[in-house]
Amino acid sequence: TLLYSVIQGEWTPGGGHRYLEETVQELLEIGEAKFARPFVYGVPSVLDDESDWQEFLEYSLDSKGGVYPMSYATLSEFREIRAWVAQRMAALREWLENTPDGWGLYRKWDLLPLVKDEISDLGSQLERGLLMHLASRKALTLIQPKGFLLKDEVYPHGRILIAAARASGVRTFSLQHGSIYPTHWCYLMDPEAEGLARPPLPDVFGVYGSAIADLLADRNGFPREILKVVGARRFQELDRMRPSQEFVDLKAEGKPLVLVAGQLHQDMPKVYSWLFTLAEQNPNLNFVFKPHPRDKEGVDSIQSRCTRLGNARMFVGPIGDILPAVDLVVSCHSTVLLEAVWLGIGGISLLVSGEPAADWQERAGLLKIARSQEELMAAFEALSKGELFSHEARETSKTYLEEYLGYSKVGDPGTLKGILQPAAP
The missing domain is CATH 3.40.50.2000 (Glycogen Phosphorylase B;)
Structure with missing residues (x-):
């Protein structure tokens, strides 16, 4: 089994x-x-x-x-764990209350109040x-x-x-x-x-x-x-995906289709704001905003802003219903960017927190990195001119698919053979 x-x-x-x-x-x-x-x-x-x-x-x-x-x-085991945790948490709180002055100082900031707040849920975890x-x-x-x-x-x-x-x-x-x-x-x-x-x-x-x-x-x-x-290996499913009729009809309008893939990321409100601004400025493009499945707080705001635009809508269904139909994917670090490159679809990775780009992002070919609203707007201007991705970029993506996604391994059924067996001594 x-x-x-x-x-x-x-x-x-x-x-x-x-x-x-x-x-x-x-x-x-x-x-x-x-x-x-x-x-x-x-x-x-x-x-x-x-x-x-x-x-x-x-x-x-x-x-x-x-x-x-x-x-x-068993119930007795749970009670034993709860009693043990209660003892340790009481000792930890007592220790924190008796820490010497300055114990929580980092440079000029006193982090001790933050520590005390953070451990409030530690016991249950x-x-x-x-x-x-x-x-x-x-x-x-x-x-x-x-x-x-x-x-x-x-x-x-x-x-x-x-x-x-x-x-x-x-x-x-x-x-x-x-x-x-x-x-x-x-x-x-x-x-x-x-x-x-x-x-x-x-x-x-x-x-x-x-x-x-x-x-x-x-x-x-x-x-x-x-x-x-x-x-x-799970990308094999991407090759079998077909867009739903909703997005077949949307593509039939003749406008390039942009997917904004949300994440549980501290900068997503800023990212959404930039993309809604671009949607307002580019009526020649259609935008679909897909919030992260666990982003319950952002859904209402996204839906409200989409209803005020004629070229934007929100979608919460399976990614396979839309991804094969899009012309561009915009996100931060979402795996959807990887999936897009697999399908030969270009993407823009928004790195607005100062974090370094991953190797795969720099070498994917069909992926541009934007670190500011100005760089994002410049990328969309290049998109409108058909200049966002060159022929060389598409060739680079083929090398990337092998080195970073193991393209040839995916279709080889022998790759997983023996993976459940212990290695020979």
């Missing part, structure tokens, strides 16, 4: 895993596993809609035959993390799957699941699910760190292309022996 992680929001409308479906099906087809079951991690927070969680669990467990590890923990580790370890120990496929390997949930799997003797592997860039702090490892300072990593980390493997091993401290170039 192959287990694969899933959390609320990762099932697509058609019922597949947003990031792992292609790989799960491929592993079953080549005989690496006979069965696959979702491993439904996480617990709802007070901010979650209970009905949404109920629907998610019913589908994951009833329709997909999933495993819900939280059911493996610690409870959930410890409970997830304990419950997942018990579930994995009993089930003993052939392998455990993860979407998130360096984020908190992924690290907890990897640690639980390692304690259970279960082999883990994960696949790169989006772009990796220099300021992606969670992909920076200290190769000499020990203990809690050295986060658990999967037994195999499948990356898109050789350039990503080199970045992680040579600059980011990842052990090269766990890295395997497998190609951007």
